[in-house]
Amino acid sequence: MGEPASERAEKTALAIILAAFVALGIVYSVVVPPFEASDELWHYPMVKYIADHWDLPVQDPNNVGPWRQEGSQPPLYYAIAAALTSWIDTSDMEVARHLNPHVDNGVATPDGNINLVVHNPALESFPWRGTVLAVHLVRFLSVLMGAAGVYFTYRVAREVVPGDPAVGLAAAAVHAFTPMFAFISGAVNNDNLMVPLCGLGLWMLLRLAGEREWTTRQALARYLALGVVLGLGALTKTSALGMAVVTAVVVTVRAGGRRSWREFLLGGLAAALPMLLIAGWWYLRNLRLYGDLTGLNVFTQILGTRGVPADLAQLWRERHSFLAGYWGNFGGLNVPMPSWAYSLLNGLSLVALVGLLLCLCASASGLFRIGGGAVRRTFKPRRSRTRHTSDAGRAAPSSSGVRRTYTSPPPPRPASPRR
Structure with a gap:
């Protein structure tokens, strides 16, 4: 027998979400100029260093390399990206990655000077080559990694709420189409x-x-x-x-x-x-x-380090920038979305939170049904530990004088005589 129609519909919906995410991620990866995604201008030099030397840099605060703080990051992502691009001649990186000395990274300045690097159209035009080609290949790889992240979000949601496929699909869609996630998935990060x-x-x-x-x-x-x-x-x-x-x-x-x-x-x-x-x-x-x-x-x-101590009051004052950075603040965190977009997304989050609380309060066991089903099954006694021994089936008085009956599993059926 074939799989039920509901399962086919669920798989089709998941495939559509993943395909749409990959398409969106590729659009971001192609449209965003090289090194204009958050911290990409620091992440990519790590890829190049490993591809050139098959070694790791030693960090020196007094002699900082082009990777800056990212040289202190664990190397697996960079090593995979280096293996993908090691065949490319990236000796033109310093030309393709000509830093803009006038940009204020992380701040949307009134003069609109928001480009992290000075771009050379001759280097960045298609067909790509050199460093620009390497950057785009790593971006494509990152999009596939992002799709894997969306899929595992779906699997996690299906495990937590196994009886409602819509929850898994909704979780995957929210993950996939959060603007900042799609943007970063199309970058070297x-x-x-x-x-x-x-x-x-x-x-x-x-x-x-x-x-x-x-x-x-x-x-x-x-x-x-x-x-x-x-x-x-x-x-x-x-x-x-x-x-x-x-x-x-x-x-x-x-x-x-x-x-x-x-x-x-x-x-x-x-x-x-x-x-x-x-x-x-x-x-x-x-x-x-x-x-x-x-x-x-x-x-x-x-x-x-921070110029202002990160106490709770200060973190609260910075909540708007945190939320903007989560939902979508592009470029070097200096290309924000329209203010109404943040209001809409924050409002939807509040509605979702209210819905979650109502769901959990719907019954006394709601919290365990939604979030603790897996743990509840873990603590359920195994059958071998629930069987009684010689006391099974006997009636015993309780302290209040009411008789309680302890039952045992039914006795095994006698074997049928051979014919």
């Missing part, structure tokens, strides 16, 4: 690899938390695969290390629900070892070179 890796890791964690029928051995295979994903994420961006904390929680919850110290210890090791083998060398390198596992001490020295 290591976030483009971190997002799908974290989405995949979260999906795997939800499946681990919710699948109580897996034996410890079956779960260990999933923990090992999860550890590989965690390692790849940690080798892409340090913020992906937060997934390790979530993993520790899931291992503890799952092992606690099964009352299994064996799964707690082996599951934790199975997830941690691949992660350490894949990414540990990078953090040890940072410790050796900079005295800091993450290398963020040198990162902040190069990037610079």
